[in-house]
Amino acid sequence: MNNRMSCAVLLLIVALAPVSASADIIDVSDVEITAFASFRTQRQPETSAFDAKIATPDSATRAEVLILAGGIPFPNLPTSQTQAFASSASDAKDFFGVGVNGFFFSNSLPPNALLASGTFLQTITNNSSVAVGMSVDFFVPAPTIQFFGVGNSFPAGADPARDATAAVSMRMLSTLTRPDGSTVETIHLDYGMQTFREPVSGVLLALPSRDATGLTRFEEPDGSFGFQLPDLERNDFSIGDIGPGDTLTFSYDYFAQASTGFGETGIFAAIGDPFNLTTGGGRFNIQVGDSLPPSAVPEPMSMLLLGTGLAGIGAFLRKRRNKRAA
Numbered sequence: 001m002n003n004r005m006s007c008a009v010l011l012l013i014v015a016l017a018p019v020s021a022s023a024d025i026i027d028v029s030d031v032e033i034t035a036f037a038s039f040r041t042q043r044q045p046e047t048s049a050f051d052a053k054i055a056t057p058d059s060a061t062r063a064e065v066l067i068l069a070g071g072i073p074f075p076n077l078p079t080s081q082t083q084a085f086a087s088s089a090s091d092a093k094d095f096f097g098v099g100v101n102g103f104f105f106s107n108s109l110p111p112n113a114l115l116a117s118g119t120f121l122q123t124i125t126n127n128s129s130v131a132v133g134m135s136v137d138f139f140v141p142a143p144t145i146q147f148f149g150v151g152n153s154f155p156a157g158a159d160p161a162r163d164a165t166a167a168v169s170m171r172m173l174s175t176l177t178r179p180d181g182s183t184v185e186t187i188h189l190d191y192g193m194q195t196f197r198e199p200v201s202g203v204l205l206a207l208p209s210r211d212a213t214g215l216t217r218f219e220e221p222d223g224s225f226g227f228q229l230p231d232l233e234r235n236d237f238s239i240g241d242i243g244p245g246d247t248l249t250f251s252y253d254y255f256a257q258a259s260t261g262f263g264e265t266g267i268f269a270a271i272g273d274p275f276n277l278t279t280g281g282g283r284f285n286i287q288v289g290d291s292l293p294p295s296a297v298p299e300p301m302s303m304l305l306l307g308t309g310l311a312g313i314g315a316f317l318r319k320r321r322n323k324r325a326a
Contacts, residue, residue, distance in 0.1 A: 026132060026288055027125040030054050033061070037086035037116045039069035042106065055092040057122075064089035064274070069114060071104040074266045075148065076222060079275075086256075087274040088116040094284045095277035096120065097141075098256045099270030103148065111161060111261030116274070120252040124242060124288055131241040134248065136172065136188075138284035139233045141272040143168040143192050145206065145258070146226030148266030154202055162261035166269045167194035169209060170254045170282070172239070179245035188239050191232055192271075224266065236287070252284060 031054070038048035047067060055061030064087075071084035079085070084102025100114035126132050145166040154163055169192025176184040190210040198205055206227035208215045219225040242248050258267035273280030 025126075025128045027127060028057070028288065029123040029125075031057050031061075031092045032119075032121040033063040033090045033092060034119045034121075035063040035065045035088040035090060035116075036118065037065045037067045037088050039067055039084075039086050039100075039112075039114045040110060041070040041104070041112045042109070043070050053092070057092055057094075059092045062089060062091040062277075063118070065116075066274075069102055069112070071102045071112065074101045074103050074146070074268045076220070076224070077101060077146070077268055084112075084114065086114040086116040088118040089274040089277060089281075090118045090120060091277060094120065094252075094286075095281045096252070096254055096283070097270075097272035097274035097277050097281040098254050099268075099272075099274050100256050100258050101268045101270070102258075103264075103266040104260060105264050107162060107262055109159065109162060109261055111259040112265075112267075113257075113259035114267070115255065115257045117253070117255035119254075120284075121249065122251075122286065123247060123249045124286075125247045126242040126244060129244050131243045132289050133241050134239050134250075134289075135236045135287045136239060136284055137235045137287065138172075138237065138252075138282070140170050140191055140231065140282050141280065142231050143170070143212075143229045143271045144226060144269070145193065145195060145228075146220075146224055146266075146268040147204070147260075148222070148224040149264045150204060150225075150260070154197060154262075158262065160197075163197060164204070164258075164260040164262070164265055164267060165195055166256075166258040166267060168192050168256045168269050168271050169194075170252070170271055173251050173253065174239060175249045176240075176242070177247045177249070178243070186240070189237075191229070193227060193229060195227070226268070242288075250286065254282070 034052045036050050040046040049065040049067050051063045051065050053061050053063045066087040068083040068085050073079045086100045088098045090096040098116045100116050104112045150164045172189040174186050191212050192209045193206045195206050212229050214230045217227055256269040258269040260267050272282045
């Protein structure tokens, strides 16, 4: 191979070689995960627990809390706990579960109230010169609320604070900060429901949140009844672009709440299983960039080198053919 051929091949190799991406083109922060639980009953003052961890996205770090309240576990719902409980758990690998569960035998004021919640928080900064897309793959186990001992009526004149209530929700939010300091807050998904008492008929109903569809009511042979939303799974769920110099703070929040203060009442509200995340929990995965990274897109100089290299190789091959023909 003569010098002309060597130069052409060298130009082609340089043109086709991927442009190395600077480590700070897209800056993805560590994950902040939190778990919170609280309860109050007629026999016990309000008690709460909180756990917060910061970890790399691929670590096994987990934030979890479990508090036990007065009462016994809700009937016919599997649990290893020996008392009513509020529990929340999540890990840096994007699994989560949250739930409250209890059966209370007597009236109370303020009501028996259980709450569990958790948050996944991460920040992405775009240091490149072009916009980068972001999307999320996620799965939300069926949000569920269930009651026992609650009828479609409420005693006249009774304190509304003693009625049974419950709510479950998963919300996906982001705050985008521009280079000029302005911010844009977006609720990308609000999936859940809360109960309410229809004022005329007295029927206990559930109201779905903005993005919840397919709400159903169910009744069990033991007299309990409840409300459920279907599982929700999405792939490549877009949450928009991050422009050059933008910073996006993304959070995934979830909670379960239930309370009762009238008679013998069982309450349950959950999304996933806070005791077994990998088999019964929700999950999600953030994807930054829905195409090749900006640094891998051929630049004008690379295209010029590619054209020059191909032209050089073409000229060399034509010259060889002409010599053979002569």
